[in-house]
Amino acid sequence: MRLALLVAAVLAPILLTGQASAQKLRPADVDKLPSRLPTLTASYGSDANQVGDLRLPDGLRFGKGPYPVVIVVHGGCWWKGYATRQNTAALASRLTELGFATWNIDYRQVGDVGGGWPGTFQDWSAATDHLRVLARSQPLDLGRVGVTGHSAGAHAAMWIAARRRLPAGSEVSSSDPLPIHAVVAIDGPPDPTSDLAAFEKGCGVPAVTSLFGGTPAEQPARYALGTPQALLPTGVRTGLVSASIFLSPASGQGYVAAATRAGDSAALLTLQGTGHFEVIAPGSPVWPQVEAFLAETLKVPR
Incomplete structure (x- = not known):
């Protein structure tokens, strides 16, 4: 609670200075939000980008x-150069305050050596499965693992949740993927092909086609393997948050309908009058709705 109050105090002047609305947060503003120091920072590979921060809850409040x-x-x-794990440090810290251990990861992106297809996807897998290594020395319950991501990271989170559905032997499959029980995608695409032009316009770079190494027509096999919606059913409880920026309500509703038809549990939280970064900023006007949705969706009973 102390961290949440501090974040709100830091956000207040940013949201109010010269603005009539609270839709003006930039990536740099979120990077500067207060966050808890990691319990430890660990590498899951040899590249400098293959690293993550583990935060553990307060043992006095949540036990050992x-x-x-x-x-x-x-x-x-x-x-490369657009965001790092610092952009989700405040989000991870707040989830840790709610009693979750968090593993906030970096990974190779387009422009990094080895980034794009298949390296970026392989990093998401390696970072996820590295929790098995961390659990040897840290009090982590690998029977209750969830994942969340923002924007392009929302696509990554949903892919991590769905990767057990990948065919064996593909470039991005793993022999024994760590099971995921719940996922929340925050204002990002479960199907990068559905809003491809809008996503790339918002990014200002050919983000989707660069990640996959071509258009859907040019690389259909890659898109089939790298599109979470194409991997339904996942068997993972799923929540989507739409701020109408990089996940339109229509796309979110389309995913929920497809997931439900496939037998999965999925829900959509649609937010009005907010921005793309307010949804990961504890203390913003819409944060209470996002936090409640995250906590409910990611909660896995013992």
């Missing part, structure tokens, strides 16, 4: 664990 875990994936159009 083992704790449910949430993997947190930042956005940034999958594009």
Whole structure:
């Protein structure tokens, strides 16, 4: 609670200075929000981008664990220089205050050596499965693992949740993927092909086609493997948050309908009159709705 109040105090002047609305947060504003120091920072590979921050809940409030875990994936159009795990540090910190251990990861993006297809996807897998290594020395409950991501990281989060559905032997499949029990995608695409032009316009770079190495017509096999909606049913409880920026309400509703038809549990939270970064900023006007949705969706009973 102390951190949440501090974040709100930091946000107040940003949201109010010269603005009639609260839709003006920039990535740099979110990067500067207060966050808890990680319990530890660990590498899951040899590249400098293959690293994550683990935060553990307060043992006095939540006991000694083992704790449910949430993997947190930042956005940034999958594009080098747009965002790092600092952009989701405040989000991860707040989830830790709610009793979740969080594993906030970086990964190779387009423009990094090895980024794009298939390296970016392989990093998401490696970071997820590295929780097994961390659990050898940290009080993590690998029977209660969720994942959340923002913007392009929302696509990553949903893909992490769905990757058990990948065919064996593909470039991006794993032999024993860590099971995921719940996922929340925050204002990002479950199907990058559905809003491809709008997403790339918003990014200002050819984000989708660069990630996959071509258009859907040019690389149909890659899109089939890298599109979470194409991998339904996932068997994972799913929540989507639409701020109408990089996940339109129509696309969110389309995913929920497809998931429900496939037998999955899925729900959509549609927010009005907000911006793309307010939805990951504890203390923003819409944050209470996002926090409640995250907490309910990611909660996994013992």
